[in-house]
Amino acid sequence: MKLVDKPKKTKTGQYKTNEEELQKLAGDHExxxxxxDYREATKLKSTYVDxxxxxxxxxxxxxxxxFSQAVTTTGRLASSDPNIQNIPVRTEQGQEIRRAFIARSxxxxxxxxxxxxxELRIMAHLSGDEHMKEAFVSGxxxxxxxxxxxxxxxxxxxxxxxxxxxxxxNFGIIYGISAFGLAQRLRIPRKEAAEIIxxxxxxxxxxxxxxxxxxxxxRNKGYVETIAGRRRHxxxxxxxxxxxxxxxxxYAINAPIQGSxxxxxxxxxxxxxxxxxxxxxxxxxxVHDELVFDLHKDEHxxxxxxxxxxxxxxxxxxxxxxxxxxGRNWLExx
DNA sequence: AATTTCACG
DNA sequence: ACGTACGTGAAATTA
Numbered sequence: 001m002k003l004v005d006k007p008k009k010t011k012t013g014q015y016k017t018n019e020e021e022l023q024k025l026a027g028d029h030e031x032x033x034x035x036x037d038y039r040e041a042t043k044l045k046s047t048y049v050d051x052x053x054x055x056x057x058x059x060x061x062x063x064x065x066x067f068s069q070a071v072t073t074t075g076r077l078a079s080s081d082p083n084i085q086n087i088p089v090r091t092e093q094g095q096e097i098r099r100a101f102i103a104r105s106x107x108x109x110x111x112x113x114x115x116x117x118x119e120l121r122i123m124a125h126l127s128g129d130e131h132m133k134e135a136f137v138s139g140x141x142x143x144x145x146x147x148x149x150x151x152x153x154x155x156x157x158x159x160x161x162x163x164x165x166x167x168x169x170n171f172g173i174i175y176g177i178s179a180f181g182l183a184q185r186l187r188i189p190r191k192e193a194a195e196i197i198x199x200x201x202x203x204x205x206x207x208x209x210x211x212x213x214x215x216x217x218x219r220n221k222g223y224v225e226t227i228a229g230r231r232r233h234x235x236x237x238x239x240x241x242x243x244x245x246x247x248x249x250x251y252a253i254n255a256p257i258q259g260s261x262x263x264x265x266x267x268x269x270x271x272x273x274x275x276x277x278x279x280x281x282x283x284x285x286x287v288h289d290e291l292v293f294d295l296h297k298d299e300h301x302x303x304x305x306x307x308x309x310x311x312x313x314x315x316x317x318x319x320x321x322x323x324x325x326x327g328r329n330w331l332e333x334x
Numbered sequence: 335a336a337t338t339t340c341a342c343g
Numbered sequence: 344a345c346g347t348a349c350g351t352g353a354a355a356t357t358a
Contacts, residue, residue, distance in 0.1 A: 010338065014357080018339055043340060046354055074350060083352045086342035094341080172348060181348030243346055254349040288343045
Protein backbone atom coordinates (compact mmCIF):
# COMPACT_ATOMS: atom_id res chain seq x y z
CA MET A 1 0.00 0.00 0.00
CA LYS A 2 3.10 2.22 -0.15
CA LEU A 3 2.67 3.25 3.44
CA VAL A 4 6.45 3.08 4.00
CA ASP A 5 9.31 4.55 2.01
CA LYS A 6 11.89 1.86 2.64
CA PRO A 7 10.02 -1.18 3.91
CA LYS A 8 12.15 -3.58 5.94
CA LYS A 9 12.72 -6.99 4.36
CA THR A 10 13.33 -10.39 5.88
CA LYS A 11 16.53 -12.23 5.06
CA THR A 12 14.75 -13.97 2.17
CA GLY A 13 13.55 -10.70 0.72
CA GLN A 14 9.93 -10.74 1.89
CA TYR A 15 8.42 -7.62 3.38
CA LYS A 16 8.52 -7.71 7.17
CA THR A 17 4.97 -7.65 8.53
CA ASN A 18 5.58 -8.52 12.14
CA GLU A 19 3.87 -6.70 14.97
CA GLU A 20 6.71 -4.25 15.48
CA GLU A 21 6.60 -3.08 11.86
CA LEU A 22 2.80 -2.95 11.70
CA GLN A 23 2.61 -1.00 14.94
CA LYS A 24 4.59 1.82 13.34
CA LEU A 25 1.88 2.14 10.67
CA ALA A 26 -1.02 2.07 13.09
CA GLY A 27 -1.75 5.77 12.59
CA ASP A 28 -1.38 5.70 8.81
CA HIS A 29 -4.24 3.45 7.79
CA GLU A 30 -7.23 1.99 9.58
CA UNK A 31 -6.55 -1.49 8.19
CA UNK A 32 -3.44 -1.87 10.37
CA UNK A 33 -5.33 -2.16 13.64
CA UNK A 34 -7.69 -4.64 12.07
CA UNK A 35 -4.79 -6.78 10.89
CA UNK A 36 -3.21 -6.74 14.34
CA ASP A 37 -6.51 -7.79 15.93
CA TYR A 38 -6.84 -10.53 13.33
CA ARG A 39 -3.30 -11.72 14.01
CA GLU A 40 -4.00 -11.96 17.73
CA ALA A 41 -7.26 -13.83 17.28
CA THR A 42 -6.00 -16.32 14.67
CA LYS A 43 -2.78 -17.01 16.63
CA LEU A 44 -4.78 -17.89 19.72
CA LYS A 45 -7.37 -19.89 17.78
CA SER A 46 -4.95 -22.01 15.75
CA THR A 47 -2.29 -22.61 18.40
CA TYR A 48 -4.51 -23.12 21.44
CA VAL A 49 -8.28 -23.19 20.95
CA ASP A 50 -8.23 -25.52 17.94
CA UNK A 51 -5.14 -27.54 18.84
CA UNK A 52 -5.27 -28.26 22.56
CA UNK A 53 -8.56 -30.20 22.75
CA UNK A 54 -7.07 -32.76 20.36
CA UNK A 55 -4.20 -33.40 22.79
CA UNK A 56 -6.46 -34.51 25.63
CA UNK A 57 -5.67 -38.08 26.61
CA UNK A 58 -8.45 -40.59 26.04
CA UNK A 59 -7.22 -42.48 29.06
CA UNK A 60 -7.02 -39.64 31.60
CA UNK A 61 -9.11 -36.88 30.07
CA UNK A 62 -6.23 -34.52 30.69
CA UNK A 63 -3.43 -32.87 28.71
CA UNK A 64 0.01 -34.42 29.21
CA UNK A 65 2.98 -32.41 28.02
CA UNK A 66 6.54 -33.69 27.65
CA PHE A 67 9.34 -31.96 29.52
CA SER A 68 12.82 -32.20 28.00
CA GLN A 69 15.69 -32.00 30.47
CA ALA A 70 18.54 -31.87 27.97
CA VAL A 71 17.48 -29.50 25.21
CA THR A 72 18.13 -25.90 26.21
CA THR A 73 21.55 -24.30 26.35
CA THR A 74 20.96 -22.75 29.77
CA GLY A 75 19.53 -25.63 31.80
CA ARG A 76 15.92 -24.65 31.58
CA LEU A 77 13.32 -27.29 30.84
CA ALA A 78 11.49 -27.25 27.54
CA SER A 79 7.86 -28.30 27.12
CA SER A 80 6.46 -29.82 23.95
CA ASP A 81 3.66 -31.88 22.41
CA PRO A 82 1.95 -29.73 23.47
CA ASN A 83 4.05 -26.85 24.78
CA ILE A 84 2.40 -25.87 28.03
CA GLN A 85 4.97 -23.24 28.99
CA ASN A 86 3.57 -20.71 26.53
CA ILE A 87 -0.11 -20.69 27.45
CA PRO A 88 -1.43 -17.14 26.81
CA VAL A 89 -1.83 -14.65 29.66
CA ARG A 90 -1.01 -11.15 28.39
CA THR A 91 -4.15 -10.16 26.50
CA GLU A 92 -7.83 -10.40 27.43
CA GLN A 93 -8.47 -13.06 24.82
CA GLY A 94 -5.39 -14.88 25.99
CA GLN A 95 -6.64 -14.84 29.55
CA GLU A 96 -9.84 -16.55 28.45
CA ILE A 97 -7.67 -19.46 27.33
CA ARG A 98 -5.73 -19.59 30.57
CA ARG A 99 -9.04 -19.72 32.47
CA ALA A 100 -9.73 -23.07 30.81
CA PHE A 101 -6.97 -24.75 32.84
CA ILE A 102 -8.73 -25.94 35.97
CA ALA A 103 -8.18 -28.20 38.96
CA ARG A 104 -8.88 -31.92 38.58
CA SER A 105 -12.11 -31.96 40.61
CA UNK A 106 -14.18 -30.08 43.16
CA UNK A 107 -11.88 -31.33 45.91
CA UNK A 108 -8.92 -29.49 44.40
CA UNK A 109 -7.82 -25.99 43.47
CA UNK A 110 -4.82 -24.84 41.48
CA UNK A 111 -1.86 -23.42 43.38
CA UNK A 112 0.59 -21.24 41.46
CA UNK A 113 3.88 -20.53 43.23
CA UNK A 114 6.30 -18.27 41.42
CA UNK A 115 9.66 -16.72 42.14
CA UNK A 116 9.55 -12.92 42.24
CA UNK A 117 12.22 -11.19 40.09
CA UNK A 118 14.42 -14.25 40.45
CA GLU A 119 16.91 -13.42 37.72
CA LEU A 120 17.64 -9.94 39.08
CA ARG A 121 18.02 -11.37 42.58
CA ILE A 122 20.56 -13.80 41.14
CA MET A 123 22.37 -10.87 39.51
CA ALA A 124 22.45 -9.13 42.90
CA HIS A 125 23.86 -12.31 44.44
CA LEU A 126 26.45 -13.04 41.76
CA SER A 127 27.70 -9.45 41.70
CA GLY A 128 27.38 -8.72 45.40
CA ASP A 129 26.39 -5.19 44.40
CA GLU A 130 25.48 -3.36 47.60
CA HIS A 131 22.98 -0.98 46.00
CA MET A 132 21.12 -3.73 44.18
CA LYS A 133 21.17 -5.97 47.25
CA GLU A 134 19.83 -3.10 49.36
CA ALA A 135 16.86 -2.69 47.02
CA PHE A 136 15.90 -6.33 47.55
CA VAL A 137 16.65 -6.38 51.28
CA SER A 138 14.43 -3.37 51.85
CA GLY A 139 11.65 -4.94 49.79
CA UNK A 140 11.51 -2.07 47.31
CA UNK A 141 10.09 -2.48 43.85
CA UNK A 142 13.31 -3.15 41.94
CA UNK A 143 12.27 -1.28 38.79
CA UNK A 144 11.27 1.79 40.82
CA UNK A 145 14.51 1.61 42.80
CA UNK A 146 16.52 1.37 39.56
CA UNK A 147 14.57 4.29 38.07
CA UNK A 148 15.31 6.44 41.11
CA UNK A 149 19.03 5.74 40.76
CA UNK A 150 19.32 6.01 37.00
CA UNK A 151 17.19 9.15 36.68
CA UNK A 152 18.41 10.74 39.90
CA UNK A 153 15.08 11.24 41.65
CA UNK A 154 13.57 10.17 44.96
CA UNK A 155 11.79 6.80 44.96
CA UNK A 156 8.48 8.52 45.53
CA UNK A 157 8.95 10.81 42.54
CA UNK A 158 9.54 8.09 39.94
CA UNK A 159 7.13 8.51 37.04
CA UNK A 160 5.46 5.64 35.19
CA UNK A 161 7.59 6.33 32.14
CA UNK A 162 10.77 6.28 34.22
CA UNK A 163 9.78 2.99 35.80
CA UNK A 164 8.96 1.53 32.39
CA UNK A 165 12.39 2.51 31.09
CA UNK A 166 14.16 1.20 34.19
CA UNK A 167 12.33 -2.09 33.75
CA UNK A 168 13.65 -2.35 30.21
CA UNK A 169 17.16 -1.63 31.48
CA ASN A 170 16.86 -4.33 34.13
CA PHE A 171 15.73 -6.81 31.51
CA GLY A 172 18.63 -5.70 29.38
CA ILE A 173 21.06 -6.51 32.17
CA ILE A 174 19.81 -10.09 32.27
CA TYR A 175 20.19 -10.39 28.51
CA GLY A 176 23.69 -8.93 28.35
CA ILE A 177 22.79 -5.36 27.54
CA SER A 178 23.67 -3.47 24.37
CA ALA A 179 23.01 0.19 23.62
CA PHE A 180 21.46 -0.77 20.31
CA GLY A 181 19.08 -3.28 21.88
CA LEU A 182 18.00 -0.88 24.61
CA ALA A 183 17.60 1.97 22.12
CA GLN A 184 15.32 -0.19 19.98
CA ARG A 185 13.23 -1.31 22.94
CA LEU A 186 12.83 2.21 24.29
CA ARG A 187 12.61 3.76 20.83
CA ILE A 188 15.23 6.34 21.72
CA PRO A 189 18.53 7.28 20.03
CA ARG A 190 21.41 4.90 20.62
CA LYS A 191 23.40 7.67 22.28
CA GLU A 192 20.70 8.22 24.90
CA ALA A 193 20.51 4.51 25.56
CA ALA A 194 24.28 4.42 26.01
CA GLU A 195 24.04 7.23 28.57
CA ILE A 196 21.36 5.38 30.52
CA ILE A 197 23.56 2.28 30.57
CA UNK A 198 26.58 4.31 31.73
CA UNK A 199 24.54 5.79 34.58
CA UNK A 200 23.22 2.35 35.47
CA UNK A 201 26.72 0.94 35.79
CA UNK A 202 27.83 3.97 37.81
CA UNK A 203 24.97 3.29 40.24
CA UNK A 204 25.51 -0.47 40.31
CA UNK A 205 29.30 -0.69 39.88
CA UNK A 206 29.62 -4.29 41.07
CA UNK A 207 27.14 -5.38 38.39
CA UNK A 208 29.44 -3.94 35.76
CA UNK A 209 32.45 -5.65 37.34
CA UNK A 210 30.54 -8.94 37.50
CA UNK A 211 29.62 -8.80 33.83
CA UNK A 212 33.22 -8.00 32.87
CA UNK A 213 34.38 -10.87 35.05
CA UNK A 214 32.02 -13.33 33.42
CA UNK A 215 33.27 -12.34 29.98
CA UNK A 216 36.86 -12.68 31.17
CA UNK A 217 36.12 -16.17 32.47
CA UNK A 218 34.54 -17.12 29.17
CA ARG A 219 37.62 -15.85 27.28
CA ASN A 220 40.05 -17.76 29.49
CA LYS A 221 38.18 -21.01 30.02
CA GLY A 222 35.84 -21.14 27.03
CA TYR A 223 32.80 -21.63 29.24
CA VAL A 224 30.74 -19.99 32.00
CA GLU A 225 29.07 -21.65 35.01
CA THR A 226 25.83 -21.44 36.96
CA ILE A 227 25.72 -21.46 40.78
CA ALA A 228 25.24 -25.22 40.77
CA GLY A 229 28.09 -25.71 38.30
CA ARG A 230 26.27 -26.20 35.01
CA ARG A 231 28.52 -25.06 32.18
CA ARG A 232 27.73 -23.38 28.92
CA HIS A 233 30.52 -23.39 26.39
CA UNK A 234 30.85 -20.06 24.63
CA UNK A 235 32.00 -20.44 21.07
CA UNK A 236 33.31 -17.31 19.32
CA UNK A 237 34.10 -15.46 22.57
CA UNK A 238 37.57 -14.66 21.20
CA UNK A 239 36.64 -14.21 17.55
CA UNK A 240 37.82 -11.17 15.61
CA UNK A 241 34.32 -10.49 14.22
CA UNK A 242 32.97 -7.84 16.59
CA UNK A 243 29.30 -8.60 16.00
CA UNK A 244 29.69 -12.31 16.56
CA UNK A 245 31.88 -11.67 19.59
CA UNK A 246 29.34 -9.26 21.11
CA UNK A 247 26.65 -11.91 20.69
CA UNK A 248 28.91 -14.45 22.42
CA UNK A 249 29.41 -12.01 25.28
CA UNK A 250 25.65 -11.63 25.71
CA TYR A 251 25.25 -15.42 25.84
CA ALA A 252 28.06 -15.57 28.42
CA ILE A 253 26.31 -13.05 30.67
CA ASN A 254 22.81 -14.46 30.28
CA ALA A 255 23.68 -18.14 30.79
CA PRO A 256 24.75 -17.98 34.49
CA ILE A 257 21.69 -15.85 35.33
CA GLN A 258 19.02 -17.79 33.48
CA GLY A 259 20.80 -21.07 34.26
CA SER A 260 21.13 -20.44 38.00
CA UNK A 261 17.41 -19.70 38.16
CA UNK A 262 16.86 -23.05 36.44
CA UNK A 263 19.17 -24.76 38.98
CA UNK A 264 17.18 -23.24 41.81
CA UNK A 265 13.72 -24.30 40.69
CA UNK A 266 14.96 -27.82 39.80
CA UNK A 267 16.40 -28.30 43.31
CA UNK A 268 13.10 -27.06 44.72
CA UNK A 269 11.16 -29.50 42.52
CA UNK A 270 13.21 -32.47 43.78
CA UNK A 271 12.55 -31.53 47.41
CA UNK A 272 8.89 -30.84 46.75
CA UNK A 273 8.49 -34.24 45.11
CA UNK A 274 9.64 -35.80 48.38
CA UNK A 275 7.31 -33.54 50.39
CA UNK A 276 4.32 -34.59 48.31
CA UNK A 277 4.87 -38.36 48.61
CA UNK A 278 1.72 -39.88 50.08
CA UNK A 279 -0.20 -36.60 49.65
CA UNK A 280 -3.19 -35.95 47.41
CA UNK A 281 -1.70 -32.71 46.13
CA UNK A 282 0.24 -33.13 42.88
CA UNK A 283 2.86 -31.08 41.08
CA UNK A 284 1.52 -30.45 37.57
CA UNK A 285 3.72 -27.98 35.71
CA UNK A 286 6.91 -25.98 35.71
CA VAL A 287 7.04 -22.72 33.76
CA HIS A 288 10.63 -21.55 34.32
CA ASP A 289 10.04 -19.53 37.49
CA GLU A 290 6.66 -20.98 38.47
CA LEU A 291 5.30 -24.28 39.76
CA VAL A 292 1.64 -25.20 39.38
CA PHE A 293 -0.03 -27.72 41.69
CA ASP A 294 -3.33 -29.52 42.01
CA LEU A 295 -3.88 -28.61 45.66
CA HIS A 296 -6.23 -30.75 47.76
CA LYS A 297 -8.64 -28.81 49.95
CA ASP A 298 -7.42 -30.54 53.11
CA GLU A 299 -3.75 -29.86 52.38
CA HIS A 300 -3.51 -26.07 52.37
CA UNK A 301 -0.74 -26.27 54.98
CA UNK A 302 1.46 -27.39 52.11
CA UNK A 303 1.47 -23.88 50.69
CA UNK A 304 3.88 -22.52 53.30
CA UNK A 305 6.03 -25.66 53.09
CA UNK A 306 6.26 -25.30 49.31
CA UNK A 307 7.05 -21.61 49.64
CA UNK A 308 9.85 -22.44 52.08
CA UNK A 309 11.37 -25.19 49.93
CA UNK A 310 11.32 -22.91 46.89
CA UNK A 311 12.81 -19.90 48.66
CA UNK A 312 15.55 -21.93 50.35
CA UNK A 313 16.45 -24.22 47.47
CA UNK A 314 19.59 -22.28 46.56
CA UNK A 315 20.34 -19.69 49.25
CA UNK A 316 21.29 -16.26 47.93
CA UNK A 317 22.73 -13.20 49.67
CA UNK A 318 19.37 -11.46 49.09
CA UNK A 319 15.86 -12.59 50.06
CA UNK A 320 14.18 -15.00 47.64
CA UNK A 321 10.47 -14.17 47.51
CA UNK A 322 7.88 -16.70 46.32
CA UNK A 323 4.39 -15.47 45.50
CA UNK A 324 1.63 -18.04 45.99
CA UNK A 325 -1.92 -17.88 44.71
CA UNK A 326 -4.86 -20.27 44.78
CA GLY A 327 -7.81 -20.37 42.42
CA ARG A 328 -10.30 -22.52 40.56
CA ASN A 329 -8.36 -21.92 37.35
CA TRP A 330 -4.81 -21.02 36.33
CA LEU A 331 -5.65 -17.38 35.74
CA GLU A 332 -7.28 -16.97 39.14
CA UNK A 333 -4.34 -18.61 40.87
CA UNK A 334 -2.19 -15.62 39.94
C1' DA B 335 12.21 -28.07 4.82
C1' DA B 336 13.07 -23.43 5.81
C1' DT B 337 11.27 -19.15 7.17
C1' DT B 338 8.32 -15.97 9.59
C1' DT B 339 5.60 -14.77 13.24
C1' DC B 340 4.22 -14.93 17.91
C1' DA B 341 2.85 -17.36 22.38
C1' DC B 342 5.47 -17.80 27.09
C1' DG B 343 9.42 -16.86 30.92
C1' DA C 344 29.42 0.11 8.28
C1' DC C 345 28.16 -3.82 10.34
C1' DG C 346 23.95 -5.69 13.15
C1' DT C 347 22.40 -7.53 17.85
C1' DA C 348 18.84 -7.46 23.29
C1' DC C 349 18.35 -13.97 26.49
C1' DG C 350 15.82 -18.83 26.32
C1' DT C 351 12.15 -21.84 24.02
C1' DG C 352 7.99 -24.50 20.56
C1' DA C 353 3.99 -24.38 17.24
C1' DA C 354 1.29 -22.83 13.31
C1' DA C 355 1.10 -20.74 8.92
C1' DT C 356 3.41 -19.40 4.91
C1' DT C 357 6.93 -19.71 1.48
C1' DA C 358 10.25 -21.99 -1.43
